[in-house]
Amino acid sequence: MSRPTVLITGAAAGIGRAIANRLVQRGARVLLWDVSAPALEQTRDELGDLARAEVVDIADENAIASADMTTWRPTHLVNNAGILGQKRSWLDLEAAEIERLLRINVTGPMLVTKAFLNARALDTPGAIVNMASIAGENGGAPGFAAYGASKGALLALTRAMARDLAPDLRVNALAPGIIQTAMQTGAPGGAANAEAIPLGRAGSAEEVAGAAEWLLLDAPYTSGEVLRVAGGRR
Ligand SMILES: NC(=O)c1ccc[n+]([C@@H]2O[C@H](COP(=O)([O-])OP(=O)(O)OC[C@H]3O[C@@H](n4cnc5c(N)ncnc54)[C@H](O)[C@@H]3O)[C@@H](O)[C@H]2O)c1
Numbered sequence: 001m002s003r004p005t006v007l008i009t010g011a012a013a014g015i016g017r018a019i020a021n022r023l024v025q026r027g028a029r030v031l032l033w034d035v036s037a038p039a040l041e042q043t044r045d046e047l048g049d050l051a052r053a054e055v056v057d058i059a060d061e062n063a064i065a066s067a068d069m070t071t072w073r074p075t076h077l078v079n080n081a082g083i084l085g086q087k088r089s090w091l092d093l094e095a096a097e098i099e100r101l102l103r104i105n106v107t108g109p110m111l112v113t114k115a116f117l118n119a120r121a122l123d124t125p126g127a128i129v130n131m132a133s134i135a136g137e138n139g140g141a142p143g144f145a146a147y148g149a150s151k152g153a154l155l156a157l158t159r160a161m162a163r164d165l166a167p168d169l170r171v172n173a174l175a176p177g178i179i180q181t182a183m184q185t186g187a188p189g190g191a192a193n194a195e196a197i198p199l200g201r202a203g204s205a206e207e208v209a210g211a212a213e214w215l216l217l218d219a220p221y222t223s224g225e226v227l228r229v230a231g232g233r234r
Helices: 014-025 037-050 061-066 095-119 145-165 191-196 205-217
Strands: 005-009 029-034 051-055 076-079 126-131 169-176 226-229
Touching (some): 005 095, 014 029, 076 095, 095 145, 145 169
Parallel strands (some): 005 076, 029 051, 076 126, 126 169, 169 226
């Protein structure tokens, strides 16, 4: 069996970076992909010998196809990279902006999954975690309909992947609520909305990472599920 080797997209910051950190502490190897080269390099340096990093834009099919997945063959995948997009009223929607968001949040995870399936090590039980959101269930914050739609699509994809890739791979989704990362900076629903969260506060990237670690490595009979990490909020 290979050592668990986890490909994580959007791994240079926020939740992806916290997942990488947690998995390395667990003794797994991590393949870090991100578009932000300086942050990616810094994360790789901090994680040490169990981490490799590559600048890969998951909106770019050619970049995904030419990424190195043979030096370390991945056994697990976290489709984490995603964008929130600009707040838009319905009258201000622009097709190009919607398509860009869906490209990163929906098409990207599908293409990365395809590349992962082609490259993955077959001698180790594997798993996939898709980083959805409670926005995929409740529609998201006002002005962020495209984001909510993209995360709803990721929840449907999780169910399709869990069915299609069984019994070789388990596939689950995480649905975080409000998590303190750069994505929340300037977005509505941060600390100001804490009273709407039963646990009374936003969550941390580390708290989401703990749930990701469990789904990836410690949940051998769990597949096709959505695990909310949202402080009780729906
Ligand atoms: N922060 C929250 O409150 C929250 C809540 C629910 C779900 N999520 C989801 O969690 C995931 C991570 O969010 P975060 O809060 O850590 O965000 P973040 O903005 O802090 O980090 C996202 C990372 O993804 C990278 N990235 C963006 N576009 C990319 C692309 N095209 N290719 C490769 N990398 C790309 C960014 O450079 C960044 O390093 C996202 O899918 C997000 O939708 C976040």
